[in-house]
Amino acid sequence: MSAQLDTLPKLRPMRGADLDRVMEIEPVIYTHPWTRGNFDDSLKAGYSCWVIDCGGSVAGYGVLMNGVREAHLLNLSVAVEWQGRGLGRYLLEQFVRIARESDAVQMFLEVRPSNEAARRLYVDAGFREITVRRGYYPSRRGREDAILMGLDL
Numbered sequence: 001m002s003a004q005l006d007t008l009p010k011l012r013p014m015r016g017a018d019l020d021r022v023m024e025i026e027p028v029i030y031t032h033p034w035t036r037g038n039f040d041d042s043l044k045a046g047y048s049c050w051v052i053d054c055g056g057s058v059a060g061y062g063v064l065m066n067g068v069r070e071a072h073l074l075n076l077s078v079a080v081e082w083q084g085r086g087l088g089r090y091l092l093e094q095f096v097r098i099a100r101e102s103d104a105v106q107m108f109l110e111v112r113p114s115n116e117a118a119r120r121l122y123v124d125a126g127f128r129e130i131t132v133r134r135g136y137y138p139s140r141r142g143r144e145d146a147i148l149m150g151l152d153l
């Protein structure tokens, strides 16, 4: 199933009331999804949590943690029916802008080596591979490495 992008996507802060919809999306697009508690904790911790609203429906979301002079993208997600329409790129660009507007000089994220779509998106946006974190993620076959990627802001 795909959805029609006939209204401009609107970026707005994530609210607690969005979490029912977020928790519908999350287990469909990840083998090891975040829990509702992970999103609750991120909101309570004051992380930069945003959703993309398309005509009143949450189509994507992400979570950015601001540290001292650096920002870490913890989650970047587009609902399966909205994928492939440029929303992931738009969301990433917005997080890069938000990170730039803070005092961050670098932005980091982790990605699974098997996640070719996300890796292409990040490389296209200028992120470079910094190192490999061995056995970082749980996976269906035990553990999977993470590639740590970074962008100079």
Ligand SMILES: CC(C)(COP(=O)(O)OP(=O)(O)OC[C@H]1O[C@@H](n2cnc3c(N)ncnc32)[C@H](O)[C@@H]1OP(=O)(O)O)[C@@H](O)C(=O)NCCC(=O)NCCS
Residues within 6 Å of the ligand: 029, 030, 076, 077, 078, 079, 082, 083, 084, 085, 086, 087, 088, 089, 090, 110, 111, 112, 115, 116, 117, 118, 120, 121, 124
């Ligand atoms: C990764 C993700 C955020 C991309 O969002 P999207 O809206 O589908 O991506 P876009 O339409 O904006 O595409 C942007 C770029 O991503 C890459 N990309 C997206 N889908 C791809 C696919 N199926 N295969 C290869 N590259 C792909 C391409 O470089 C694409 O640019 P192009 O259209 O010029 O080729 C989305 O697929 C997603 O939520 N996946 C599941 C969750 C996830 O893996 N999140 C990232 C965790 S690190």
